[in-house]
Amino acid sequence: MELLNPDQWVENYADYLYNYTIVRVNDHIVAQDLISETFLAGLKSKKNFKGEASERTWLISILKRKIIDYYRKINSKKGKAEVHISYRNEDAEGDWLEENAADPFDKTAEDKMENEELGLAILECLDKLPKKQATIFKKKTIENFDTEAICKEYNITPSNLWVIIHRARKSMVECLEKNWFN
Numbered sequence: 297m298e299l300l301n302p303d304q305w306v307e308n309y310a311d312y313l314y315n316y317t318i319v320r321v322n323d324h325i326v327a328q329d330l331i332s333e334t335f336l337a338g339l340k341s342k343k344n345f346k347g348e349a350s351e352r353t354w355l356i357s358i359l360k361r362k363i364i365d366y367y368r369k370i371n372s373k374k375g376k377a378e379v380h381i382s383y384r385n386e387d388a389e390g391d392w393l394e395e396n397a398a399d400p401f402d403k404t405a406e407d408k409m410e411n412e413e414l415g416l417a418i419l420e421c422l423d424k425l426p427k428k429q430a431t432i433f434k435k436k437t438i439e440n441f442d443t444e445a446i447c448k449e450y451n452i453t454p455s456n457l458w459v460i461i462h463r464a465r466k467s468m469v470e471c472l473e474k475n476w477f478n
Contacts, residue, residue: 300342300351305335307443307454309352311461313359315437320363324469330366334359421471425464432457433464 310331317327337358345354422430432450435441447457
């Protein structure tokens with residue numbers, strides 16, 4: 297049975313969870329909040345961890361619920377979510393059904409085309425980064441390379457790696473704001 301190591305969660309999983317979240321919520325602040333809530337929920341429920349899945353998989357399952365809750369909350373605020381009870385028969389418990397709630401993962405053709413255009417804009421912005429920075433950024437955030445492996449390959453410390461990733465993200469955001477969001 298695998299034991300949880302909460303002291304290492306941020307270092308080991310924060311980037312992975314961020315990459316997973318940002319494509320689903322498309323908001324940097326919301327993504328960070330959801331990840332923080334995930335870590336907190338993991339700490340609160342660590343006694344429920346059975347070791348049947350890896351620590352990362354377990355955290356992702358918590359994060360998925362947080363993302364679903366986030367969409368339920370914003371959809372209900374917009375008046376889109378209606379919850380009804382339907383009964384199969386008089387003696388049975390009701391099944392909760394969500395109707396008219398926007399499915400955040402239901403992609404229309406327009407969404408897909410927009411995502412392709414965004415993908416191209418991201419690649420263009422990556423090309424504008426200094427070569428080493430772009431390569432390290434891709435390895436860590438897109439290809440999910442291990443921090444230790446990247447540090448060893450480029451002879452840098454984990455702190456240097458996070459500075460490089462931070463600067464790359466900042467440059468990417470600035471580039472995308474100029475070339476994509478306007």
